Amino acid sequence: MITIGQLADYAGVTTKTIRHYHDRGLLAEPERDSSGYRRYSAQDAIDLVKIRTLADAGVPLARVKDLLDADPELLSAAIAEIDRGVRDRIAQLRRTRGQLAQLRGGDRLFVTPEVAGYLDDLRELGISERGIRVERDGWILMQTASPADAADWIAEKRAFLADAGFRALYLEYDTAYDWSPDDPRLPALADRTRTWFADHSGTEARPVHNPDMAQLAAQSQPDTSSPAWDRLVQLMKQ
Secondary structure, eight states, X not given: OBOHHHHHHHHTOOHHHHHHHHHTTSSOOOXXXXXXXXXXXXXXXXXXXXXXXXXXXXXXXXXXXXXXXXXXXXXXXXXXXXXXXXXXXXXXXXXXXXXXXXXXXXXXXTSOHHHHHHHHHHHHHTOOHHHHHXXXXXXXXXXXXXXXXXXXXXXXXXXXXXXXXXXHHHHHHHHHTTSOTXXXXXXXXXXXXXHHHHHHTOSOOOOSSOHHHHHXXXXXXXXXXXXXXXXXXXXHHO
């Protein structure tokens, strides 16, 4: 007969683990001797090693008791079922690792590679992170609502960004976020924007940052619009 500490050392577990197995009904709790100590037998040691082996193999403790004395056929079927669950968990963990790897790439988890490249170009240009969030959140919504339109728009935006005049306008729009809506520079900025689009696209002029996308993004972030930007939208509509 051995003590709980000796049993734990023999089986390679802690005394706390043995007590936990007692609480779960996996290992019978022996009576105490006249000294008040529990005394365990060789059979207890055998049962504990079986429990530990099944638990270490990934068998849920709720299933261990049923499998301790199961016949070989039942044990094999149960282990096969548990193995399928383990494989499913492994597949999910691999998917999670893939998502974490994408997270290291920042925006690439949420937008297409084309949009992510465009956002990187904006950072290189010197656009504020606030302005980039406006773009990114707008693209997330655009890609979900209308993937075909989003693909056309990003191709257009990247073509525009290759032009030095457009880059200058974009930087000024980003700076204008903090201007007063009465700032005298706003009408001039609207005029330059209108002229640039008339010269380069032949289409109706619109703000460099797309107002519809900004308004959609503003529903999730309170700082994605400003009185000055709202004033620019009004000036462009005029």
